[in-house]
Amino acid sequence: MASIKDVAERAGVNRSTVSRIINGEGKFRSDTRRKVEQAMAELNYRPSAIARSLATSSTNMVGLLVTYYTGGFFGAMMEKVQAELDEHKKFLITVQGHHCIEGEREAVRRFDDLRCDGFILNSRHLSDDELREMAQSARPFVLIDRVVEGLEDRCITFNHFAASELIVEHLLAQGHQHIGCISGPIHRTNARNRLRGYQAAMRAAGIEPKPTMMAEGDYGRESGYAAAKQLLSAHPDLTAIYSCSEEMTSGLLQYLYERKIEVPSQISVVSYDSVDLCSSFYPQVSAVHFPIGEMSHAAVKLLAGLMARPSAETALAELKTHFEPSLKLRRADQPIV
Amino acid sequence: MASIKDVAERAGVNRSTVSRIINGEGKFRSDTRRKVEQAMAELNYRPSAIARSLATSSTNMVGLLVTYYTGGFFGAMMEKVQAELDEHKKFLITVQGHHCIEGEREAVRRFDDLRCDGFILNSRHLSDDELREMAQSARPFVLIDRVVEGLEDRCITFNHFAASELIVEHLLAQGHQHIGCISGPIHRTNARNRLRGYQAAMRAAGIEPKPTMMAEGDYGRESGYAAAKQLLSAHPDLTAIYSCSEEMTSGLLQYLYERKIEVPSQISVVSYDSVDLCSSFYPQVSAVHFPIGEMSHAAVKLLAGLMARPSAETALAELKTHFEPSLKLRRADQPIV
DNA sequence: CTGTTAGCGCTTTCAG
DNA sequence: CTGAAAGCGCTAACAG
Numbered sequence A, B: 001m002a003s004i005k006d007v008a009e010r011a012g013v014n015r016s017t018v019s020r021i022i023n024g025e026g027k028f029r030s031d032t033r034r035k036v037e038q039a040m041a042e043l044n045y046r047p048s049a050i051a052r053s054l055a056t057s058s059t060n061m062v063g064l065l066v067t068y069y070t071g072g073f074f075g076a077m078m079e080k081v082q083a084e085l086d087e088h089k090k091f092l093i094t095v096q097g098h099h100c101i102e103g104e105r106e107a108v109r110r111f112d113d114l115r116c117d118g119f120i121l122n123s124r125h126l127s128d129d130e131l132r133e134m135a136q137s138a139r140p141f142v143l144i145d146r147v148v149e150g151l152e153d154r155c156i157t158f159n160h161f162a163a164s165e166l167i168v169e170h171l172l173a174q175g176h177q178h179i180g181c182i183s184g185p186i187h188r189t190n191a192r193n194r195l196r197g198y199q200a201a202m203r204a205a206g207i208e209p210k211p212t213m214m215a216e217g218d219y220g221r222e223s224g225y226a227a228a229k230q231l232l233s234a235h236p237d238l239t240a241i242y243s244c245s246e247e248m249t250s251g252l253l254q255y256l257y258e259r260k261i262e263v264p265s266q267i268s269v270v271s272y273d274s275v276d277l278c279s280s281f282y283p284q285v286s287a288v289h290f291p292i293g294e295m296s297h298a299a300v301k302l303l304a305g306l307m308a309r310p311s312a313e314t315a316l317a318e319l320k321t322h323f324e325p326s327l328k329l330r331r332a333d334q335p336i337v
Numbered sequence C: 001c002t003g004t005t006a007g008c009g010c011t012t013t014c015a016g
Numbered sequence D: 001c002t003g004a005a006a007g008c009g010c011t012a013a014c015a016g
Helices: A004-011 A015-023 A030-043 A049-056 A071-087 A101-113 A128-134 A160-173 A189-204 A221-234 A246-258 A292-308 B004-011 B015-023 B030-043 B049-056 B071-087 B101-113 B128-134 B160-173 B189-204 B221-234 B246-258 B292-308
Strands: A061-066 A091-096 A118-121 A141-144 A155-158 A179-183 A214-216 A240-243 A268-273 A286-289 A326-328 B061-066 B091-096 B118-121 B141-144 B155-158 B179-183 B214-216 B240-243 B268-273 B286-289 B326-328
Touching (some): A004 A015, A004 A030, A071 B091, A101 A118, A118 A292, A155 A292, A160 A240, A160 A326, A179 A221, A246 A268, B004 B015, B004 B030, B101 B118, B160 B326, B214 B221, B221 B240, B246 B268
Parallel strands (some): A118 A141, A268 A286, B061 B091, B141 B155, B179 B240, B240 B268
Antiparallel strands (some): A286 A326, B286 B326
16 A cells, blocks of 8 residues: 555655644645645555554554443444444454453453553453552553442443342332342342342342242343243242343243243233343333443543543543433333232 | 563563564574563563554454444354454454445545455445455455455355245245235345345245235334234235344234234244344244354455465365355244144 | 664654 | 654564
8 A cells, every 4th residue: 555655755745744734733835735635645545543553652442342242232332332432533443251351361461462542341250459450551441330449430330239129119119029030140240239139129128039039040041031930930929020131031031921921911020121122022021221332432431531631530520430220111010909 | 561672671682582582483592582581571561563563564453344233143243253353363343334335435444544454344335336446455355245246256145035935935835825024125135135035935836925015124123013014904814924134023023912913823923033033032933044153254264365365266165155044943933724 | 593774654853 | 834864663684
């Protein structure tokens, strides 16, 4: 490809003049500008982002670490991150954490290798300590859907506990007492918080949830199916089930469908949901909304702030970094009469 | 961050020695190696991919243009592309086409700016001519799910026509005669091919599909719902409906659920599917499988081949670039008795 | 086996 | 308003 040198020669000017024109720095004689622009057009010149990065030590690249690519969750995240980045003409580098600590470390290393201006981590395996240590480095990063003590100002968080409380309270308010819960993998903090929210809401209503009223899934569809089976075998008297992910809800509904247990006349179903998938089930199920899209948006904004002023935190106060749940009521649950 | 110069100074050797050790070129006195490795470790040194790119004029970056991020389709694509790229230590740059020609052009421009080693296009708006012209440039690229005359050796394709034929024939074989079709946006080539496959299969069975037996959707859920309504209002006698995307199928099922039209006892449902979403519906619906995952994998392989030998096409013959449909039979359709 | 010297394509003082 | 020159961090001949 043509280089700036080629353009300069063709236009009969110095490279720095071309550079200035490209970057719009200073003023130029109009014919100089014309000559340069013409040369660029003729050569189909495009400045090398790479060379520019090296010279300016700013790459305009932003890294995004995700745990997996499937599911609408990730898509929603990408969507928002990209949209925001596009506007600022930045490049998005995505890498996957391979579901393990070494994978996530490697990901960060790659961001470093590229000298990304900053990165966004949806990390699940890096330890708090490791993250805190990373925060010492100059390269700014933010965490999405994770809270690390001491790094609060870089965390975009969601109140999973309150989310569960909210939806379970909704069920309780409708007169339900026998409410089962399909949780995510309890070794994961957020999944644990969701489960605890359920338990807390139940206890607040004077109901002690029996261990057999809770089944652990892996957030996937199949596990929802299995958990439903387990739950209903142990507790045929359940009048409602709360599932902690939309995928598991799909499995749950499948099970109910196969057993000809009618929703919502025989049992109510409510769910966690991030991408409004619950509206595509039949019947459409009520859910607590996990606003991953908005959170991603906030993450980019936060990061942009950190990148702009490396150490200060001016104006970040205005930024919303903590998100609270909201209810989306639909038709798969109904009052106990 | 520490640079190669810092490492060299600390180790008391020349930069090129460090460079060679990093890249494992040649042999070294063991104490030289040790000194260098120690210096690198102490400084926490990581070579700059950017500087390296500039020096070698190879960036190890691969671009991926997608039309949108939502839906499992895209996730499946990312998954495979990343996995493959990770193994070769390459970086993935994703950009979105913004659903318009200018957006897709801009995307390619950005790949150029970064001097990506190559890119993968899931393009819908760039014209055949434009693509052919791009092919003149040195930067290799491949097309996924698109066929462009003259660029056959860069296209990873799927037989959409045959896919529709296959699933409709399945329905016909079961005795169905009144089969409706919910198609994608007919201004899109692939959507049109799917519709034509349906028509061809019907005609081959001696049935002329009436215009009112076909409804156009936009591949989204809502449109599936609307199309179902439209179809069944005009043709209450339909015994089966073929929906050209899993999302539309979801809408279709929702409609049937609301109208209390039982599947499969009152009507059979079959669908197009790429990410096995149809197995998460209840009842699970039979589908023709659109193997986007495998195709993505093939795309990366193809691209890797092109990047390795810029002009030649050795060994590409072994590569599978064309994919045929396969049936995944489940329970939402049944024979006419 | 290792050092010297250019140079990748751009930006950025510093002059003029 | 424009040119000259140095430098970003690395690699790649070419010597030795």
